[in-house]
Amino acid sequence: KPITTDMVTLTQEIDKYARDKKYEIESLQVREEYRKEFLGNISHELKTPLFTVQSYILTLIDGAADDKNIREKYLDRASKGVERLIFIVNDLDMITKLEVGDLSLKIEEFDIVELVSNVFEMFEMKASKKRITLTFDRLYTEPIYVNADKERIQQVLTNLIVNSIKYGHDKGTTEVSIENLIKNKVIVRVTDNGEGITQNNIPRLFERFYRVDRSGSRKEGGSGLGLAIVKHIIEAHDEKIYVESDLGVGSEFSFTLEKTK
Numbered sequence: 001k002p003i004t005t006d007m008v009t010l011t012q013e014i015d016k017y018a019r020d021k022k023y024e025i026e027s028l029q030v031r032e033e034y035r036k037e038f039l040g041n042i043s044h045e046l047k048t049p050l051f052t053v054q055s056y057i058l059t060l061i062d063g064a065a066d067d068k069n070i071r072e073k074y075l076d077r078a079s080k081g082v083e084r085l086i087f088i089v090n091d092l093d094m095i096t097k098l099e100v101g102d103l104s105l106k107i108e109e110f111d112i113v114e115l116v117s118n119v120f121e122m123f124e125m126k127a128s129k130k131r132i133t134l135t136f137d138r139l140y141t142e143p144i145y146v147n148a149d150k151e152r153i154q155q156v157l158t159n160l161i162v163n164s165i166k167y168g169h170d171k172g173t174t175e176v177s178i179e180n181l182i183k184n185k186v187i188v189r190v191t192d193n194g195e196g197i198t199q200n201n202i203p204r205l206f207e208r209f210y211r212v213d214r215s216g217s218r219k220e221g222g223s224g225l226g227l228a229i230v231k232h233i234i235e236a237h238d239e240k241i242y243v244e245s246d247l248g249v250g251s252e253f254s255f256t257l258e259k260t261k
């Protein structure tokens with residue numbers, strides 16, 4: 001009977017509408033929570049270096065500037081604080097663009113072996129200061145061509161290598177390796193024998209501003225945005241990022257890329 005059918009259809013539609021609305025409201029609430037947390041985190045991260053800079057400047061104004069040594073020391077510290085602010089704002093800018101989808105990828109063919117070597121060169125000094133050895137398996141005498149956004153992949157490698165140095169032990173090692181996978185893929189691994197991460201922290205590592213040991217990490221500088229940026233870039237390529245880590249043993253971050261040949 002047409003009327004019954006119509007009633008059933010109507011009821012189903014009303015139900016569906018109610019479900020959709022409920023879902024819409026719930027996801028709006030979640031987004032609002034997320035937004036509040038994000039804003040709270042930004043102001044927290046910015047406040048620390050801002051107060052530092054302000055305190056050095058105020059002390060200088062109060063008379064500390066008269067002594068040449070103290071003046072230089074305080075100006076240097078204030079300048080480091082400003083550097084840190086710039087670093088955080090740059091990371092924020094990058095993550096905002098990535099999240100809004102404003103940052104289109106420039107996919108090109110390039111040699112990933114060469115890129116890893118170049119990034120290594122940039123960080124050899126920083127690593128040697130902590131007596132950390134950077135090793136890149138010299139098995140790769142041949143180029144390995146991939147299709148990806150070179151500049152962004154450089155950023156990914158940089159963030160992972162910087163972390164392995166930051167959270168590495170004195171006289172530790174950071175090793176990068178590239179391995180062929182099936183189906184035209186390679187996997188790039190950045191492995192360290194540093195402090196490692198407890199299992200319960202692993203799922204949250206890629207969240208914006210998430211840091212395992214807030215006080216310890218802060219001593220090392222950083223914005224807590226590095227891994228969030230890494231994840232966005234790799235996922236924008238439709239590739240995967242993995243992490244394996246053991247407290248006190250070390251960590252391995254790896255990601256896949258598409259080979260051209």
Ligand code: ADP
Nearest residue numbers: 163164167196211212217222223224225226227
């Ligand atoms: P941060 O600026 O704090 O380094 P990231 O997003 O790059 O921010 O990393 C988030 C957190 O993950 C770090 O604060 C640190 O606790 C942990 N972490 C990242 N890489 C490593 C690593 N190689 N070894 C140990 N812990 C790491």
